[in-house]
Amino acid sequence: MAWAHTTRLPILIWCLWAFPFTIWDTLYLLLRPHSLPGQKWHDSYFSHVFAIWASVDHIYGEEGWRNKSGFVLAQSAINVTEATLYMVYIWIILRSGSQISASKWRIGGRTGAWAVLVGEVAGCVTATKTAMYFMRECFSGFKYTGHNDWRPFLVTWGGMNLLYISTSMYMIWTFSNDILNGLERASMANSRESQPSKYKKGG
Template identity: 40%
Template sequence: MVSTRNHPSSFPPPDLSPTTKTLTRSTRSPRKGSWAHTPSTITLLWLLASLPAVFWDTAYVLLRPHSMPNGSLHAPIFTPYALYGQVDYIYGEKAYKEHNGFTSAQASLNIVESAGYVGYLWVVWKYGEGEKRVLGGGWGGVACLVAFALSVMTVSKTVLYWSNEFFSGFENIGHNDPLSLLFLWIIPNGLWLVFPSYMMYEFARDILHGLAIASGDRSSKPARAVTPTKDE
């Protein structure tokens, strides 16, 4: 009868330590030449600055009429909207009394959009590696794709907001003098065209770079180069 009590000397005990592959996935930055998403400083700063502003704007719209002048929630949180409601009637008493649904519809999209951006920032903070928060692998791909879609959503929504004025004969803003229109409407709302458009470009470059690598084209360059670690 063959004994099975001891391992033969030619079969050493199994190695239960973590494998090199596991360590590579969890503790090391993406290797040079592999795909990775590196959030730009401009993108991160814009999101950190714009998300509170969008939350404030959305709260004002969805809490009307309580957030409007003479409403119980107006002062001090929503006091600036007393002026803005006179600059852009879509935010003022006129549109609310006429049951204009455009403002609330846009605010509802703001909730989806902002939730997605918060999720993107969480993934960057949670799974990003190094000072530049480099995201490789599955999380990097998901974060980049979602953020690109959200950027397109932001730009499209803002273009729609501007187009609504153009095709209505500037019904809500046409009463302003040029300087008031420039500083109180064009510049503030223009920021949501400039920075999200930049984000679209950056995320699209990273996505296209990943697709080029997947197709075997290593000549494609990422939007921001990934610095290899010392052990590479």
């Protein structure tokens, strides 16, 4: 049987959710201070989610903006890159894949390999970015989050980081297995072709 990539529903859901959320998050950061809690655009476009997050992680709030922390904007640029990769993966699947059930597509050949490669890179970008976001706080002595009690810190900040890191690791594991399976099949096929025939032709 020829190699093919089969989509996983959790990854499709994640890609479709992460793209609009990332754009929203990026706009919030780029539009500061007007998007900050209490400012003119906050209640209309960024209330609830970002009010809570800015109160837990002050790099997203007024303190981070006044300190001109460049890390969060650099992270935002990477966020846009990873979200774009998510959409490229979805576009390849919907454009060239064959739907085999309500939530599954299969795609093989070079196009399938491209889909897997894009998904693998997207997962690696997300995992690396999230790890850097977490380690930034650890190595700075929890400069922007140390004011929290343990419950909001673990539930909000820790929970969101856990979601991102666990999903990205699942993506890496899934797409890496697809790559290994494809290489293994190619290796076995080459091995069979290089073996001499057991029987000589009559003549």
